[in-house]
Amino acid sequence: MENLKLNNKNLAVIAERITTPTYKRNDLKTGIVHVGIGGFHRAHEAFYTDQLLHEESSKDWGICGVALLDFDTKIYNTLKEQDGLYTLIIKELDGSYTKQVIGAIVEYLFAPENPKQVIEKMASEEVKIITLTITEGGYNYNEATKQFDFTNPDIIHDLENSEAPKTIFGYLTQALQLRKERSLKGITIQSCDNIQGNGHMAKKMLLSYVAKAAPSLVSWIESNVSFPNAMVDRITPVTSPEDITYLKENTGIEDAWPVVCEPFKQWVIEDDFIAGRPAWEKVGAQFVEDVVPYEKMKLSLLNAGHSVLGLLGALVGYNAIDEAVNNPNIRTFLNNYMDVEVTPTLGDLEGINLHDYKHSLLERFGNINIKDQIDRICSETSAKFPIFILPTINSQLEDKGSIQMAALVTAAWAIYSIGVDENGNSLAIKDALKITLQSKAIEAQTKPATFLEIDSVFGDLNTNNTFVKAYTEAYQDIVNKGVEACVIALNNKYAKSKA
Structure with missing residues (x-):
């Protein structure tokens, strides 16, 4: 069996070996910008979105993955070389493996390399949702004071260098400012992190930053940006060298960074999307009034x-x-x-x-x-x-x-x-x-x-x-x-x- 690198060029042949996207990826518009394109996002939100793209004809919900930190260089380079494609390996309870190529990520940006490009993408008219997996610590919340931590050196940097930010708060502030100046419609910022009231947390921390960085933007955000809470669940361990070898030896697919996960998945979301949303409920997500x-x-x-x-x-x-x-x-x-x-x-x-x-x-x-x-x-x-x-x-x-x-x-x-x-x-x-x-x-x-x-x-x-x-x-x-x-x-x- 010939070994094939995972990319668009080889996708037709790879489709003879494992499940691959049947939708036309080139026709997709980028309706979602996701910050933090690690394993969990690729096993969860991107998976749900990929499944939905198979289910319906909507072309509005392709994902642009943003690598925010210098630490994210490897995942950015991997996605770039593989045209945004990666293999999801679901390790079933009975010991079998289910393998499929996920194609929902159609763009990928490296923020430290080109901050302005990321800001412009977030401010793009076709983008309706910005989703986040920035880890619990990424919200810059001080448990003792219950407030935003303005002593964080990266926050100090962003306040002094607004056009070349390092944190999510600097990027969102610049992007939302552009959306306001361009009289664009509102947008949803959706946290996918393990924080109770993650939407409330995202809103509170962002408004705390904006109140100091761009005070005139606060009222626009309150009227034009929604922050739905969500509960996410899927165990997604770190990909091991053995996982990469297994995929290559059993399918002939050379994927530099496949994602492994358990079969269980859950996504419970408050239905509060100010500019529209994908019909994720068609593929198992649950929309509720109170999460x-x-x-x-x-x-x-x-x-x-x-x-x-x-x-x-x-x-x-x-x-x-x-x-x-x-x-x-x-x-x-x-x-x-x-x-x-x-x-x-x-x-x-x-x-x-x-x-x-x-x-x-x-x-x-x-x-x-x-x-x-x-x-x-x-x-x-x-x-x-x-x-x-x-x-x-x-x-x-x-x-x-x-x-x-x-x-x-x-x-x-x-x-x-x-x-x-x-x-x-x-x-x-x-x-x-x-x-x-x-x-x-x-x-x-x-x-x-x-x-x-x-x-x-x-x-x-x-x-x-x-x-x-x-x-x-x-x-x-x-x-x-x-x-x-x-x-x-x-x-x-x-x-x-x-x-």
Whole structure:
């Protein structure tokens, strides 16, 4: 079987081997600009859009992918060389692989190379939606102050260099200013990040920046830009060299950066699109009036569950999430955490069977074909913890509920941040607050509660005596007994309480 590079020229032959786009990509208009064209976007929004382009004749919803950061050079070059095409490899629960080429990304821009080109594209009349996957930390939100962080050096740069911005806020401000000056219709800015109220967050942070950078633009944005909230879900691990080799050996397709993901997918969106939208509901998306209950459920159970498995598993010495959840003691601990500490905070979820949902999460985490790397899950925990775990802790403290399991996870993170697992192996700490985390983690070895003093992560949690006591005891227990013994002890305590 002849090896073929993935590109437009070879697409007809590749179509004889795996599923490829049947729509005419050259006829598509760019109706969506997406910032952050990493694996998740390509397994989620771009996948939904590709499926829709197969379903209907609309030519208005091609995607222009924007690589925002210098770090994104590789993905930009890959998409450029492959004409925006990439292979999606869905790793099914039964061990089989479903493979298809996705063609929804029809343009691709590298912001650091040509900021003006990106701004002009965002300001283009044919663009109706700007979507974002910029990670939790990309919203520049300070958990302690609950406000936009104007001390960020990149924000300071953007305020002083408006035509050559570095952050999403600088780009959006310039693009929206052009749309206003050109008397263009409104536009939707849609976050696809794991943040509760992600649309509200995007609006609040953007308006905070605009109020200082271009005050006269604020009222125009409030009248002409919509920010729908959305809940997104699909486990998308980092593509490994083995994934690339598998694709080449089994199909003869040379794809420099395929995307791998689980079969499950979910997208719940508030139907608030000021300039029109794709009919994503035709391919499985769900449009609702209020997305809050769904996203709180997902952030508090799935995303927090990932962090629980990642932090505990990392200290034990596991490399992948499935290894952690398939440890029966850790699996039981996670199940108990979801039942005892998270579920009481969720309230009524109409149309959702929480028991079934939680069971499905354990199955998804345990998919041995996904091999979601623990260091990916643990990366940027300082941005994730305030969103995934802290709300559960605060809610349980307010209601005088259990916080012992969350305290154990927090203590595990403090010990993880030292950078060594229980076997003496080094852990790669990948976090914007790495220096602060490691400094506080080292101090915590003599005074555990010191770690809770990172107010941008924990807010005022270090002033709550109930949590500090539970956290300090958990920290000392992990040091003295190890993670798994602590997990077993809490599991036994919960089992006795049910008896």
